[in-house]
Amino acid sequence: MLTDLLTINDKPGEYPPSWYASTAEPPSPRTPLEGEVKTSVCIIGAGYTGLSTAMHLAKAGVDCVVLEANRVGWGASGRNGGQIGCGFNKDQPYLHKHVGQDRAKKMWDISIDASSLVQTLCREIKQQHKIDCHYQPGIVYTSSSEKLFEEQKQEVDFLAKHYDCNDIEIVSKQQLSSVLASDSYRGGVINHSAAHLHPLNYALGLAALAENSGAKIFENSRVSSMNIPFASSHSAMGGKRIQTEKGHVIAQHVVLACNGYLNNLNPLIASKVMPINNYIIATEPLPDAFPDSLIANQQAICDDRFVVNYFRMTHDKRLLFGGGETWGYEFPADIKRIVSKPMLSVFPQLANTRIDYAWGGTLAITRNRLPCFEEISKRFWNASGYSGHGVALASIAGKIISQAIAGDKSAFDLMSDIPHQTFPGGDRARPVLLKMAMAWYATRDRLGI
Numbered sequence: 001m002l003t004d005l006l007t008i009n010d011k012p013g014e015y016p017p018s019w020y021a022s023t024a025e026p027p028s029p030r031t032p033l034e035g036e037v038k039t040s041v042c043i044i045g046a047g048y049t050g051l052s053t054a055m056h057l058a059k060a061g062v063d064c065v066v067l068e069a070n071r072v073g074w075g076a077s078g079r080n081g082g083q084i085g086c087g088f089n090k091d092q093p094y095l096h097k098h099v100g101q102d103r104a105k106k107m108w109d110i111s112i113d114a115s116s117l118v119q120t121l122c123r124e125i126k127q128q129h130k131i132d133c134h135y136q137p138g139i140v141y142t143s144s145s146e147k148l149f150e151e152q153k154q155e156v157d158f159l160a161k162h163y164d165c166n167d168i169e170i171v172s173k174q175q176l177s178s179v180l181a182s183d184s185y186r187g188g189v190i191n192h193s194a195a196h197l198h199p200l201n202y203a204l205g206l207a208a209l210a211e212n213s214g215a216k217i218f219e220n221s222r223v224s225s226m227n228i229p230f231a232s233s234h235s236a237m238g239g240k241r242i243q244t245e246k247g248h249v250i251a252q253h254v255v256l257a258c259n260g261y262l263n264n265l266n267p268l269i270a271s272k273v274m275p276i277n278n279y280i281i282a283t284e285p286l287p288d289a290f291p292d293s294l295i296a297n298q299q300a301i302c303d304d305r306f307v308v309n310y311f312r313m314t315h316d317k318r319l320l321f322g323g324g325e326t327w328g329y330e331f332p333a334d335i336k337r338i339v340s341k342p343m344l345s346v347f348p349q350l351a352n353t354r355i356d357y358a359w360g361g362t363l364a365i366t367r368n369r370l371p372c373f374e375e376i377s378k379r380f381w382n383a384s385g386y387s388g389h390g391v392a393l394a395s396i397a398g399k400i401i402s403q404a405i406a407g408d409k410s411a412f413d414l415m416s417d418i419p420h421q422t423f424p425g426g427d428r429a430r431p432v433l434l435k436m437a438m439a440w441y442a443t444r445d446r447l448g449i
């Protein structure tokens, strides 16, 4: 039996007990799919990828349906750190070397469009639907060693030289002390174009924008099987049948937007896109003087450890801290204890602070840590594996897929031409091998080698 990632850690149809869920106001559950629905595009999954695809299609007047196994933003999109960085998991100097200067520059432009798309959508969501995504500019990327700090500075020079990017400020260890009340880092850079937000509100807002433009979303509608004719057959041009418990959709196009929760719905993508878990805690509200003295100017922080620590203050004055490490599909029983460890190593002054919330989520990585865009067969699309950069990249993926469906495949092809290797091992061995590799890198991190 394969692990069912949709049910192993969470109650079906319920948001996990996160600070996000406790501060969001989702509408009552939408009705599940029943009977037959015919549409142009059927999208599976209502995270940022699926919702952004639906919103862009609906705005362009294309008929589309979203099928979500649980609730809108139930997956990684409603649980993440909310950080909107620039670029990809691999830095631009690496991309120049490995995908070529021209493609690397075009990818950079896509990532910049992605960040500004999120900003624009947050504005629209607030204006049209009165949902506050708490969009806040400024991320400080901190370095845990002199060597990594030097590399960071070189990257800043590279971005200024090649892309005329001058929004990033280098901060020495001494300057960093006025931004962050922690002794853990050697220096860092402040990216004034990067930002952070309330991820679940953003997902709920995207759904509202999509529905407002005519998209139809069904919740508690898990897809159990798909009948997708082969690319070469005549029927591939239409008539794809997507089955849920109580109904089915007949569509010309199908979009897989399941990211880390794909399970084995499509074995080809499942072999290239690996689910991993990550955890976040939120403290009790901190005393009035505390928040600004912990992190200045409402910025978010992201460090450079292999098991990344990322943190920020919430609008109700809690520290929200992401990190910790466990490998395997099951969430640990004591997320609070596991994530408190790195939090206290960064902020020992919080030793007596209560932790009010702790939750986990499943994201997805690829072997080269670049997103996997693929037209699996004619009119059967996938985008996933954003490798920790999905707030911005999944949002733009929806736009790119909708353009491809409308006939402009330039951005889709740019991304899908990047080759993706499969993870070694079959369905069973893959998680074990990943666990071993991750444990090795995490150990290297702790030893500083």
Ligand SMILES: Cc1cc2nc3c(=O)[nH]c(=O)nc-3n(C[C@H](O)[C@H](O)[C@H](O)COP(=O)(O)OP(=O)(O)OC[C@H]3O[C@@H](n4cnc5c(N)ncnc54)[C@H](O)[C@@H]3O)c2cc1C
Pocket: 006, 044, 045, 046, 047, 048, 049, 050, 067, 068, 069, 070, 071, 072, 073, 074, 075, 076, 077, 078, 079, 080, 081, 082, 083, 084, 085, 221, 222, 223, 224, 257, 258, 259, 260, 261, 262, 265, 277, 278, 279, 280, 310, 322, 360, 361, 362, 363, 364, 383, 384, 386, 387, 388, 389, 390, 391, 392, 393, 394
């Ligand atoms: C703890 C954590 C912290 C993170 N921090 C950041 C961060 O700070 N910045 C950043 O950029 N990224 C971050 N990420 C990653 C980011 O959240 C994801 O890349 C992004 O949300 C992916 O969006 P998605 O729509 O592709 O997938 P998801 O949001 O996971 O949505 C997939 C949806 O598909 C549905 N689904 C799956 N199977 C089926 C089926 N058979 N039938 C119907 N529906 C189905 C699921 O229920 C789910 O709702 C983080 C992730 C986690 C877990």
